[in-house]
Amino acid sequence: MDKLAALIAFAEVAKTGSFTRAGNALALGPSAVTKKIAALEQWLGIRVLQRNTHGVALTDDGQLCLDIAQKVLQSVDELEQAVALRRAQPAGQVRIGMPYAMGQLYLAPMLSEFLSKNPELVLDVQYSDEVPDILEQRLDVVVHIGEPRDSRVIAKPLAKSRRVTCASPAYLNAHGVPRAVGDLQQHERIALLINGRVRPWTFKQGQSVIAVPPQGKLTVNSGVALRQAALAGVGLIQCNSILVAPDLASGALLPVLDDCSVESEGLYAVFLENRRMVPRVRVTVDLLEKIFLPYRHGTSGAAAVLPRQ
Missing domain, CATH: 3.40.190.10 (Periplasmic binding protein-like II)
Structure with a gap:
């Protein structure tokens, strides 16, 4: 039995919650992953995984095994790094x-x-x-x-970056350019969902920073989709300036409310x-x-x- 390979397979199944996804990540078939888990359980004399309606889950013994297995795999990585x-x-x-x-x-x-x-x-x-x-x-x-x-x-x-609010020339030609934060109420504002929460837009107002909810007809959960929607003329977006820097440079997107922009992460x-x-x-x-x-x-x-x- 290849104990290290069994630990790697176990850690991958625990991470993905699936023998199939673990096999894909490790370039193994699901049956090969199953055999490695079975060999691990036989070696340790415990049951580390149990099947449920959503896939597989850790047993109590499995959670203990995973905590230790991750430390072992980290030590293996450190050994590899020391040699490198x-x-x-x-x-x-x-x-x-x-x-x-x-x-x-x-x-x-x-x-x-x-x-x-x-x-x-x-x-x-x-x-x-x-x-x-x-x-x-x-x-x-x-x-x-x-x-x-x-x-x-x-x-x-x-x-370094800042929060930039921008839209395509086609959208701004059709709907006008907002000149103040209050004008955003008249515009389509595309929302970005991060970790299950819509990110509010932020602007400088005097010495303070205010938050504006990006209410509109479209919500996306990735920066790629956010940028593509703006380029397609769907509406205004607010994002990290690095995400759209090439588009701002080419004129594919135009910044608005720049005097109200705030620093970003x-x-x-x-x-x-x-x-x-x-x-x-x-x-x-x-x-x-x-x-x-x-x-x-x-x-x-x-x-x-x-x-x-």
Whole structure:
């Protein structure tokens, strides 16, 4: 029995709640995953999973096993990193977590060149608008909007940003340009749903910051969909300026109420403290710094450009 493989399979089933999804993540068939879990249970003499109407769930013994298994797998990662530190060439797998739209716009165009320069690296890029848990999901680097409140990690600043309100020229030509925050009542405001909650729009008003609910006919749950809806002329959006910087630079989107805009959360490269000197992590963070260099001191529509492809 390959005990390490069994622990990896168990941790993946616990994370995904499905033998099929775990098998897809591990490039194994569901039956192979089932056999590994059965071997694990036989080895330990306990039942770690039970089936229910929604898939599979941890037993009490399974939760204890998972807590320890995650520590074991982290130790294995640390062993791999210690060996990698002795190698001059960055090598091995790098697991990156990144907001979907940021990944599409900024990271994806740079991947071919990056992998050519680092032929011994294998990238696993996980795009999601949900905030990932770097430890639970065993990620090496996470691109995080806002400085994380986690003592386990190092957060390296990548870029500054602001909240920008914008729309397509076609929408503004058809519906007019809002000149004051109160004018937004007459406009279609596309809402962004984050972690189950609609994010309010914020504006400066004198020395204060006010929140305005983005009431309209459309709500989306991803930055990609938000940007696409604005480009399609559905209505106004408010978002992190880095998300639409290339569109503001090209004129595909036009900013409104700029004199009322407020600062937004910065962009950070986040990684565990014990991995800061691992070559594969270091070169990945270097890549992210290069990508977001134009926005290090903030964004402006006139100066923003896409990374070189």
